[in-house]
Amino acid sequence: MKTVSQLLAEKHHRIETIAPNVHVFDALKLMLEKDIGSLLVIEFGNLVGIFTERDYARKLVLQGKSSQNTLVRDVMSTKLITVKPEDTLDYCMQLVTEKRIRHLPVLDGGRLIGMLSIGDLLKAALAEQAATIAQLEAYINS
Template sequence: MLVSQILKTKGDLVFTVAPTETVAAVAALLHSRRVGALVVLDAERVVGIVSERDVVRLVAESGGAALARPVADCMTRDVLFAEPGETVDSLLERMTDRRVRHLPVCKAERLVGIISIGDLVKSKISEVEAEASGLKAYIAAG
């Protein structure tokens, strides 16, 4: 299955923030939107990604004062991207190797969606279930 097929099912909504947004505002957005990461945009350019893990790390290092700092202080700047034509298997491998849970999806340097490890696992489970169902039907038909 391709990333583009997953985005057709799940949608292309991506929650974003500016690099100047405070860590407190980002934490509130992560909570209210019920997501694990936000893409950081400067104008229309992806400059980072901030996850719950990034927020927790900064608060653990700096205490409550971290909440007033800009998200640019804790975001991941070396962003890994996915492209719509990539396969679930290739992304699962990349995400596991790099230990990341979210990948912004870009087409021609334009943000078109976001994929989580959960999206990929759900897709893989559906694929395996469909294959098992097909094999059962084949065996039953004799």
């Protein structure tokens, strides 16, 4: 099974972040523009939270708050579950399943180096499964 660092190397995409003092409306516009479901929240160079579509729906819409008058800091999730570059993708899949989360920030010595989504993990698992099936078929047919 691959490690987090191996998957990040294949992924080649930019980490999208936002400051906690930005209005939720602006965060939503950025998420729409980038076609993503979450933003990592950075303050003074440190990861302090994550803002997700789920945060928006549960902490803002259902409470009748306005996205134009609410700051990201007021609705972001701050209890983050993170992974390290050397962690396996199996471990990451276990985390997202058990913790019922969709995003895993990747920290290396406390420094943010990437983020994995449940989609990234599923795609990698399916690719590995397909490779295993192809190897078994080749072995059987030889």
